[in-house]
Amino acid sequence: MSAMSRRDFLKASAVGAAAGLWMPSRLLAADAKERVAVWVVEGTDLPAMVARGIAEAGGWKTFVRAGKGAVIKPNVAFNSGPEQGANTHPALVRAVIEGCRAAGASQVLIPENPLADFEEICAKSGIGEAARKAGAELRLLNKAGQFREVTIPQGRKLKRAAVAIDVLDADCLVNMPVAKHHGGATLSLGMKNWMGSVQDRGFWHRNDLHQCIADFSTFLKPTLVLADATRIMTTNGPRGPGKIERPNQIVIGRDPVAVDAYCATLFGKKPFDIGYIRIAHEMGVGVGDLDQVNVVRIKV
Amino acid sequence: MRRTAVRTGALVLAVLLALQVFPWPQAAACLPAASPFVTGSALLARSVVGFAALPALVVALLAIWRRRWFCRWLCPSGFLAEMAGRLHSRSAHGWNRWPAFGPWIAGLGFGSALIGYPVFLWMDPLSLFNGTVSALRWPVTALALPAAGLGVLILFSMRYPGAWCFRFCPLGAVQDGLHRMRGRRSGSSETSGAGPDESRRRFLLLAGAGAIGAGAALLWFQRGVRRALRPPGAVEGGRFAALCARCGACVRACPQNIIQADSALAGRPGLYAPEVRYGTLKTHPFSVGGYCADGCNRCNQVCPTGAIRSLSLEQKRKAVMGTAAVDRSLCIAWNTAAYCMVCDEVCPYQAVRSVESGGVSCPEVDVSLCRGCGQCQVRCPADPQPAIVVHPAGSV
Numbered sequence: 001m002s003a004m005s006r007r008d009f010l011k012a013s014a015v016g017a018a019a020g021l022w023m024p025s026r027l028l029a030a031d032a033k034e035r036v037a038v039w040v041v042e043g044t045d046l047p048a049m050v051a052r053g054i055a056e057a058g059g060w061k062t063f064v065r066a067g068k069g070a071v072i073k074p075n076v077a078f079n080s081g082p083e084q085g086a087n088t089h090p091a092l093v094r095a096v097i098e099g100c101r102a103a104g105a106s107q108v109l110i111p112e113n114p115l116a117d118f119e120e121i122c123a124k125s126g127i128g129e130a131a132r133k134a135g136a137e138l139r140l141l142n143k144a145g146q147f148r149e150v151t152i153p154q155g156r157k158l159k160r161a162a163v164a165i166d167v168l169d170a171d172c173l174v175n176m177p178v179a180k181h182h183g184g185a186t187l188s189l190g191m192k193n194w195m196g197s198v199q200d201r202g203f204w205h206r207n208d209l210h211q212c213i214a215d216f217s218t219f220l221k222p223t224l225v226l227a228d229a230t231r232i233m234t235t236n237g238p239r240g241p242g243k244i245e246r247p248n249q250i251v252i253g254r255d256p257v258a259v260d261a262y263c264a265t266l267f268g269k270k271p272f273d274i275g276y277i278r279i280a281h282e283m284g285v286g287v288g289d290l291d292q293v294n295v296v297r298i299k300v
Numbered sequence: 301m302r303r304t305a306v307r308t309g310a311l312v313l314a315v316l317l318a319l320q321v322f323p324w325p326q327a328a329a330c331l332p333a334a335s336p337f338v339t340g341s342a343l344l345a346r347s348v349v350g351f352a353a354l355p356a357l358v359v360a361l362l363a364i365w366r367r368r369w370f371c372r373w374l375c376p377s378g379f380l381a382e383m384a385g386r387l388h389s390r391s392a393h394g395w396n397r398w399p400a401f402g403p404w405i406a407g408l409g410f411g412s413a414l415i416g417y418p419v420f421l422w423m424d425p426l427s428l429f430n431g432t433v434s435a436l437r438w439p440v441t442a443l444a445l446p447a448a449g450l451g452v453l454i455l456f457s458m459r460y461p462g463a464w465c466f467r468f469c470p471l472g473a474v475q476d477g478l479h480r481m482r483g484r485r486s487g488s489s490e491t492s493g494a495g496p497d498e499s500r501r502r503f504l505l506l507a508g509a510g511a512i513g514a515g516a517a518l519l520w521f522q523r524g525v526r527r528a529l530r531p532p533g534a535v536e537g538g539r540f541a542a543l544c545a546r547c548g549a550c551v552r553a554c555p556q557n558i559i560q561a562d563s564a565l566a567g568r569p570g571l572y573a574p575e576v577r578y579g580t581l582k583t584h585p586f587s588v589g590g591y592c593a594d595g596c597n598r599c600n601q602v603c604p605t606g607a608i609r610s611l612s613l614e615q616k617r618k619a620v621m622g623t624a625a626v627d628r629s630l631c632i633a634w635n636t637a638a639y640c641m642v643c644d645e646v647c648p649y650q651a652v653r654s655v656e657s658g659g660v661s662c663p664e665v666d667v668s669l670c671r672g673c674g675q676c677q678v679r680c681p682a683d684p685q686p687a688i689v690v691h692p693a694g695s696v
Contacts, residue, residue: 079594079648113586115646115679120595142586183654183661184641201642202581202681206632209639239645275639 035294038253043300050095053252066104071170075178077114085233088178090126097134108136111166147199155215162199178228179263181237189260210275225259227251257286314376318433325601332427332547333604336360341413342605363475377425385461395463402473411510417517417542427545434548445572527692528575531599532619533609541570543607550599556589578674591674622672622690630687633662643676
């Protein structure tokens, strides 16, 4: 199957829908509503887990187009080490960068609007070294010119936002959040991770944070979500230090609500306990009810 | 001329030191610390001296060897004053009959330094020069005082060439005094009729001046100055305003540009001593600057007098600049039950506690952990002003 970008996916859906109308058949009708899938890979060898999980989900060539760029958005906002769990594990970031490059990505970019000194963050988190070794560019977003204002038509509270141009124009966009407790929003998972790609986070806090997080996800659809649940901070998030638990899992999926919903259960929460998961499900961003999600478990 | 060439070179070196172009941080303190008046006062006041003060020893030895060699060959302010003086077509030397105020200024200065409150550091010509040059940056946040002082010095020298150097300058007076220590040998013809009785009377008068200076300083400064946020490791309020030479080194050194002149005139002013002003989310929308960075101790390395103590990075991390306090009427969590806690997110010291109120987490500052670094203040999304603000130490 040839590589598919987000834009191509929409075109293909349109063609597929037209074909379905033109050629009705029992086979097409039966597969018309395929269940959303989430691949949960459990193990301790992080690069092997990424490789196996991506292979099960369709392979890198499904997500990355040869000759086009890829953008990765990990959690890289805090000046702390990999074991604290505030940032995405650098070994995972490295594995994803290498996977994108192997699939033919022309460049891999990691843009971030962080919460502390970026050079210190990159050094302490290990993501700086991971990017250097694997051939990706870390880009600090600190000028208004790096953002573009967009309207969010389905937004109820968040109707416009200045979003990182790198993220908007990404051909392949991979959301790589770390699953962790969050003092303000209960949990910080995938949908909340986009707050590091916008210019004015303050607006979200002032105008119903959970609604804004869901609103934004009606607009921005990643190609892929790969959540780091190898070691999760369960208290004192998002910075910590806090109590660390070790599910030793990574969670891969195309549906950001489903991925977030599964990750919420790792903290002993029901998905709809988290405001933005419930709202995003209601707004049709994705499937937050795990009964409707096909959770594929893989052990490495 | 050889002297002009040397003086130009010294001026250029002084400019470079004041602009802090050298990679060694303590170099920024070298120019003002090179003055025996400044370093001597600092030693008397705090009994502490750093490596940057070694040039002062050299200058002192120079003065003992040749009374005003430093002034004629090296002093950048003196060079500017002399150039200004040459602009006059006719030389006005009426000031020859003026009494020498310099020794009184130096005497008052050292006397007040003895009790910990040196009063005349800001008049030092090297400090004035350093402050003027280091203030040259955009935005101009730094000390207008030294620039004005140097300006006055130059204008005054246009009208009365040499009057500053030989009648007012405390550093000049210190050199004269040091030179007199050589004893009553052939050099005594340079001084004006200084017999043993004369010099003892002069010494007693100066000591008296020193005592008066000390008393005045005690009265003014010991009652404290206006409470303001000072750089980390600053000595306490009143002593800070006295011990600071207004040299501008810390203002220029701060990578976050948060050290500025305390220009407030109300409430027993700190008289242009540096104070810290944090940014807000509006002035610093991105994560660049506006607060006292955890990994920085530049100001602790560049202060020539020790008004900002010389602290290692570890020591500076423990230094308390102030304490943050949450205004619940402005905080969006307390006031409108919004999901926030950004102050908790960014605090490097875990000094913000989470309190449940109105169904959401709300912030409360743990005063025993807060250092007053200002990250919470800069990041607070409350509109139009931050709900969590750092207050000077002791005022919460």
